[in-house]
Amino acid sequence: MRGKWFDYGFLACGLFIQIATFIIASTHLSPLDPPLSIISLISGLLGICSVCLTAQGNILTFVFGFAQVITYTYLCWEQRFYGEIAINAYYFVTMIYGVHVWRGRMKVKGERTKVKGERTKVKGDRFEVSPRSLKVVTLILIGVGTVFFSWLGGVGLAAWTDDTQPYLDAFTTVPALVAQVLMILVYREHWFIWLAVDMLSVVLWLRAGDYCMVAQYAFWCANCLYGLKRWSLLSH
Numbered sequence: 001m002r003g004k005w006f007d008y009g010f011l012a013c014g015l016f017i018q019i020a021t022f023i024i025a026s027t028h029l030s031p032l033d034p035p036l037s038i039i040s041l042i043s044g045l046l047g048i049c050s051v052c053l054t055a056q057g058n059i060l061t062f063v064f065g066f067a068q069v070i071t072y073t074y075l076c077w078e079q080r081f082y083g084e085i086a087i088n089a090y091y092f093v094t095m096i097y098g099v100h101v102w103r104g105r106m107k108v109k110g111e112r113t114k115v116k117g118e119r120t121k122v123k124g125d126r127f128e129v130s131p132r133s134l135k136v137v138t139l140i141l142i143g144v145g146t147v148f149f150s151w152l153g154g155v156g157l158a159a160w161t162d163d164t165q166p167y168l169d170a171f172t173t174v175p176a177l178v179a180q181v182l183m184i185l186v187y188r189e190h191w192f193i194w195l196a197v198d199m200l201s202v203v204l205w206l207r208a209g210d211y212c213m214v215a216q217y218a219f220w221c222a223n224c225l226y227g228l229k230r231w232s233l234l235s236h
Contacts (some may be wrong), residue, residue, distance in 0.1 A: 008058055014219045021215035040212040043071035047216050055227030057128040057234045059102045062095050066076060079208050082163055083173035090226035091180060098184040105129045105186050131188040131231045139189055142178060150174040168204045172197050188231040195224040
């Protein structure tokens, strides 16, 4: 029960930070700064719910994930972050498959009872997944390949588009592609990659002046550490 209260408290903390950031930023912007969009706040709140549920291994993460992808794509379109737009289309498609994979790896959470002459029955909800782990060599190879293709993507965005931050856009896009696959396939090492992506995304949106997105990604950095710990517990 103590773990559940921490889960609820962590989620509430993230939502509070998002709302407080929106209110403070909206009242302290200079006349030269672009106004914050209410879509930014909504996307941030949906994102907080989605990643917290992912950290808990809860399949309901996909409900909030679909909604967050739609709102976030709109914000990226306004900023001309084409790499981010592409990856969110990818998120939407992979999450459809992710629902299927997670359902196949869900473990029953509840009380076990045995009735005389019958099989053991389980009373409880089937929401949490059972994670698995990558070999160290495999993780290193994935890391090297991810850095190379991120650099290559930055070169392409700088040469062929009017992307306002091509290399940051690429280094938050390619690793996220990899992390999403690992998350969908329920490998707990995806949290290390997400941590790197979220740290770079803080810089990306800070330079864009969208403080709701900055607050969201800053909280997501903390959520990566939270998620890594929770998934380690779910593995046992």
